[in-house]
Amino acid sequence: MFGATGGYLLGFIMQGILYSLMIPKFGISKIAKFVAILIGNMCIYIFGTIWFVSVYSTPESSVTFFVALSWCVLPYVIPDIVKTVLAFILCERVQKVIKI
Template sequence: MTANTLSKTKHNDPFMSVKDMALTAMFAVLIVVCSWISIPMAVPFTMQTFAIFCAVFMLGGKRGFFAVLVYIMLGAVGIPVFSGFKGGIGVLFGATGGYILGFLILPVIYLLAEKFISENIIVSVISMIVGLAVCYAFGTIWFVKVYTDSSGSMGILKALKLCVIPFVFWDILKLGLAVALSEAVKKRIRL
């Protein structure tokens, strides 16, 4: 094939268009910035899950997945993208790394619901709640395993009280805000 032939070749169904890649990168950056925003409460929380919910609702399951994956990969190579300006593979293999890796589950469940059930808002919200529950479960099991290996025994209930229960209300609130914002944006901008 000559260069001229290659330039005439059409890609009718590219894996990701330039627009898709740009949006994916923009939402990965949004996740990074929101990971750095810490809300001081009795148990502080970040806006990280809000950004992930927005990425998935606005971009859909596939592009949302890649936005989360880019975020995790940036952190894995040492860029301080995680909460508390942390980065590196040690964060992912640490006690809370399961929750970060579990974020990849949210867009996958959303994509499956979108593809096999329906693309309506109720199914979308339910799929995100299910995804969040699976993320909590994966992260908690990971936390118990890493904590037990390094610091002694810890049961699932204690881990849930420490790592999940303080965040459920705030995550559901962030989910509601993400739905409202995403619906408003999608009415005005075609992503």
């Protein structure tokens, strides 16, 4: 939790909290769910990147926020969007078969 990826774990928890707060407020439409998931992913990126910068910045060398973005976020944005879309489609189809 205290290593370089600890912020992403914290962001994941915050994503769940944020999603659970947004859905009752904005409804359970497909668009609302999808937007809530994307905003939650941004939450993960923000927490994780800030944490990464704080772990790897030392008095001798500093990792800037933009360098951390290029290392920790940019390579994963497109794959994360693809996975989000696929998970969203899968969940929609499963919910039609299994009533929760």
